[in-house]
Amino acid sequence: MRNLFILAFGALLVVLASPSMASGGSYLVDDASTATPGRCQLESWLQVFRGGTHTAWTVPACGVGPVEFGLGLGGQSHPGRNMQNPSIKWQLRNGDDAGIGLAVATDTTLQNGHRINSNVYAASNFGIDDERRLMANVNLGMTRAEQGAWHRLAGIGVEFAVTKQVALLAERLWAARLSQATQAGVRYYFGKDDGNSVDLVVGRERERALPTSRWATIGLNLAF
Numbered sequence: 553m554r555n556l557f558i559l560a561f562g563a564l565l566v567v568l569a570s571p572s573m574a575s576g577g578s579y580l581v582d583d584a585s586t587a588t589p590g591r592c593q594l595e596s597w598l599q600v601f602r603g604g605t606h607t608a609w610t611v612p613a614c615g616v617g618p619v620e621f622g623l624g625l626g627g628q629s630h631p632g633r634n635m636q637n638p639s640i641k642w643q644l645r646n647g648d649d650a651g652i653g654l655a656v657a658t659d660t661t662l663q664n665g666h667r668i669n670s671n672v673y674a675a676s677n678f679g680i681d682d683e684r685r686l687m688a689n690v691n692l693g694m695t696r697a698e699q700g701a702w703h704r705l706a707g708i709g710v711e712f713a714v715t716k717q718v719a720l721l722a723e724r725l726w727a728a729r730l731s732q733a734t735q736a737g738v739r740y741y742f743g744k745d746d747g748n749s750v751d752l753v754v755g756r757e758r759e760r761a762l763p764t765s766r767w768a769t770i771g772l773n774l775a776f
Contacts, residue, residue: 584653747775
């Protein structure tokens with residue numbers, strides 16, 4: 553058990569020490585989980601960037617069979633912008649409790665009515681240890697900014713359950729020839745439903761020809 557904690561903590565340090573694209577979520581790397589069929593979830597977060605800019609998002613999503621439909625609504629200050637992020641994720645295999653999970657997903661981000669980004673990717677999640685206290689998420693796909701060319705997208709994240717209520721997370725997302733982003737933080741689970749949690753995350757992004765951006769995020773996730 554001690555070795556597992558050392559491994560998870562080491563991964564956290566490696567990611568934080570690495571140079572670092574914020575996607576349409578409080579986390580950069582998606583897993584293969586979807587909202588329970590017939591139920592919905594609500595993810596909301598506030599992201600504050602160094603320099604004073606901040607963004608706020610709320611993302612309701614509902615499960616219909618193996619498919620999850622979501623619609624993110626966001627706003628940004630300095631300069632003021634409104635954003636929308638419709639998304640669809642189809643779960644091919646549930647890996648939440650055992651084995652390897654697999655899903656395919658697509659999303660598009662609109663800013664003031666203009667498309668600024670689209671993603672198409674496969675997401676996988678699996679346990680690294682027998683107790684599944686150390687979980688890994690992997691994303692592979694393509695991303696396209698505005699009317700530009702499609703570029704390869706890849707991400708990896710690890711989450712270590714310190715207790716039943718507290719987990720540590722570290723993740724990294726690469727968009728070939730565009731950017732590299734890194735995040736790490738803590739998730740606190742509360743209530744009887746595993747879908748209820750609070751996130752505290754810090755991150756940074758290194759984008760081609762632009763200064764490195766840094767941020768802190770607080771998020772609230774609810775299932776109902």
